[in-house]
Amino acid sequence: THKSVLLRRIISDCKAPALKPTKDNLILQAKELEKLYHHEIRQRKTIEETLVRQAQELEATKIQCDTIYDQLHDAEEQKAVLEQRMTEMESALRDGEEKLATSKCLLEALQADKEKLQQERDAAATAAAELRQKSEQRISMATEALNTEFSAVELEQATRSFDEVLKIGEGGFGCVYKGSLRSTTVAIKLLHPKSLQGQSEFNQEVAVLGRVRHPNLVALIGSCREAFGLVYEYLPNGSLEDRLACANDTPPLTWQVRTRIIYEMCSALTFLHSNKPHPVVHGDLKPANILLDANLVSKLGDFGICRLLTQSGTSTAATTLYRTTTPRGTFAYMDPEFLSSGELTPRSDVYSLGIIILQLLTGRRPQKIAEVVEDAVEKGELHTVLDPSAGAWPFVQANQLAHLGLRCAEMSRRRRPDLAREVWTVVEPLMKAASLTARRPTFAASSALPDEASTPSYFVCPIFQEMMNDPHIAADGFTYEAEAIRGWLDSGHDTSPMTNLKLAHRELTPNRGLRSVILEWQQQHRQYHEDWR
Structure with missing residues (x-):
C-alpha cells in the first residue's frame, strides 16, 4: 500500500548517508507525515465503520439463525405430531378395514335372513289366503245356515194353514203370523206375491237382513221365495x-x-x-x-x-x-x-x-x-x-x-x-x-212402598232420583250422589245439571252433615219397621 511505500522510503532515507537536512526537506517530511497521519485516521474510520457494519450483520445473522432454529424446532414438533397422527390413522384404517369386513359378513348374513324371511312371508301369505278363503266359505255356510230357505209347505204347516187365530199383524204389504218351525217359535211375514211392491220388499229384506247382524235388529231366520215369505225371530211383547x-x-x-x-x-x-x-x-x-x-x-x-x-x-x-x-x-x-x-x-x-x-x-x-x-x-x-x-x-x-x-x-x-x-x-x-x-226393568210400578213415599226430598239425588249414600256438594250449590255428579262431569259436561249454567269449577265437597242425617233417618226407619213387624 501507499503507507508501506512511504515507510520504506523514510527508512531508506535514514540509512542513506546523512545529508544535511534542509528546511525544505523537513517541511516536506512534515507534510508527508501529516498526510500519512490523516490517511491513517481515514483508514481507521473506514475500518471501524466496516467492523460496526460487520457486527450488525453478524447480529442480524445470529437473530436469523435463532429464528431458523425455532422454525426448525417447530417443524420437528409438527413432524412428530403428524407422524403420531399418521400412526393413529393407520390404526383407525386397520380398524375400519376390520369393521368393514365384519359388516360385510353381517350384511351377507342379513341378506340370507332376508331371503329366508321373504320365503316365510310368501308361505305365510299363501297360508293366510287359504285361511281367508276357508273363513269366507265358513261365513258363507253360516249365513246360509242362518238364512234358511223354507218351502211353502213348511210355512203352511207352521201356521196351521195360515190360521186366523195365529195372525198377529196385517197391512198393505201382507200378513204376519205366529208359527212354529223346526221346534222354534217364529214370526212369518207373507208378502203379496202378485204385487211389485211385495216382490221389492221381499228382495230388499233378504238383501239387508240376510247379511247384517246386530242385537237391536230383528233377526231374519230364513225365507221362502216360492210363497214370498220371510221368517223372523218371534218377539212376544x-x-x-x-x-x-x-x-x-x-x-x-x-x-x-x-x-x-x-x-x-x-x-x-x-x-x-x-x-x-x-x-x-x-x-x-x-x-x-x-x-x-x-x-x-x-x-x-x-x-x-x-x-x-x-x-x-x-x-x-x-x-x-x-x-x-x-x-x-x-x-x-x-x-x-x-x-x-x-x-x-x-x-x-x-x-x-x-x-x-x-x-x-x-x-x-x-x-x-x-x-x-x-x-x-x-x-x-x-x-x-x-x-x-x-x-x-x-x-x-x-x-x-x-x-x-x-x-x-x-x-x-x-x-x-x-x-x-x-x-x-x-x-x-x-x-x-x-x-x-231402574228398580224394575220392565213396567212402571203400580204403587210406591211406604218407606219410598216418606223419603224426604232432599235425601234424593237430582240425577239418580234415589236416596243418596255418598252426598257431595258441587259448584252450583246442589248436593248430588258422588257417583252421579262425577259421571255427569266425566261425560264432558261443564254446566250444572239443575240450572244448566256453567260451573265455576269441578271440585266436589262431601256433605257429611247430610250423610249423618240420612244414616240416622235410615236407622230410625229400620227400627220402625222391625217394631211394626
Whole structure:
C-alpha cells in the first residue's frame, strides 16, 4: 500500500548517508507525515465503520439463525405430531378395514335372513289366503245356515194353514203370523206375491237382513221365495206403538225402559249408517216397526223400503244419498226434505228418531208433537207434557231428551245433529244413569212402598232420583250422589245439571252433615219397621 511505500522510503532515507537536512526537506517530511497521519485516521474510520457494519450483520445473522432454529424446532414438533397422527390413522384404517369386513359378513348374513324371511312371508301369505278363503266359505255356510230357505209347505204347516187365530199383524204389504218351525217359535211375514211392491220388499229384506247382524235388529231366520215369505225371530211383547198405547191392557213402559229404547235405536241406526261398503238407511223408522222381546229389548224391523246408499257424484260434500220421485214411508215420521226433494240420507232416519224420542217422552201422537214440546220447553213447562204413566221422569234426563228430540226433528237436514258424534254422546250417559236407577226393568210400578213415599226430598239425588249414600256438594250449590255428579262431569259436561249454567269449577265437597242425617233417618226407619213387624 501507499503507507508501506512511504515507510520504506523514510527508512531508506535514514540509512542513506546523512545529508544535511534542509528546511525544505523537513517541511516536506512534515507534510508527508501529516498526510500519512490523516490517511491513517481515514483508514481507521473506514475500518471501524466496516467492523460496526460487520457486527450488525453478524447480529442480524445470529437473530436469523435463532429464528431458523425455532422454525426448525417447530417443524420437528409438527413432524412428530403428524407422524403420531399418521400412526393413529393407520390404526383407525386397520380398524375400519376390520369393521368393514365384519359388516360385510353381517350384511351377507342379513341378506340370507332376508331371503329366508321373504320365503316365510310368501308361505305365510299363501297360508293366510287359504285361511281367508276357508273363513269366507265358513261365513258363507253360516249365513246360509242362518238364512234358511223354507218351502211353502213348511210355512203352511207352521201356521196351521195360515190360521186366523195365529195372525198377529196385517197391512198393505201382507200378513204376519205366529208359527212354529223346526221346534222354534217364529214370526212369518207373507208378502203379496202378485204385487211389485211385495216382490221389492221381499228382495230388499233378504238383501239387508240376510247379511247384517246386530242385537237391536230383528233377526231374519230364513225365507221362502216360492210363497214370498220371510221368517223372523218371534218377539212376544209386540211393537213399541202398541206398548205406548197400552194395547191389550199392558202396563206402561217406565222412563228407564224408554231411555234404553232410545239408546238401542241410536245404536242400531249408527250400525246401519256405518255399514260397509254401502250405508243403509231404514227410511221407515216408527214405533210400529220397533219390536220388543221378552225382556223389552227393542229391535228394529221392516226393512222393506230401506235403501243401500251410493256416493253422490253431484254433491260437493260427497254425501251418501238415494234419490226417488215417489217417497214412501209413514208421513208423520218422514223427513220433510225427503218429501220435497226425494233425497234420502242417514239424517232422514235422524228426523224419525227425533219424533220417536218426543213420543217416548210425552206418550202423544206424532202429529205436530215437535211444536207442542218446543212450546212447553220455551215456557218452562216441560213437566206438563211428560207422560205420567212412565213414572217420575228426572228433570235433567227429560230436559236433555226433549232438547235432543227437537234438534233431531229439525225441518232443515243440515241443522240435525250427527248420530254417532252428537246424539250418541247425549244418549249414552243418560242410558247409564237410567240403568242405575231402574228398580224394575220392565213396567212402571203400580204403587210406591211406604218407606219410598216418606223419603224426604232432599235425601234424593237430582240425577239418580234415589236416596243418596255418598252426598257431595258441587259448584252450583246442589248436593248430588258422588257417583252421579262425577259421571255427569266425566261425560264432558261443564254446566250444572239443575240450572244448566256453567260451573265455576269441578271440585266436589262431601256433605257429611247430610250423610249423618240420612244414616240416622235410615236407622230410625229400620227400627220402625222391625217394631211394626
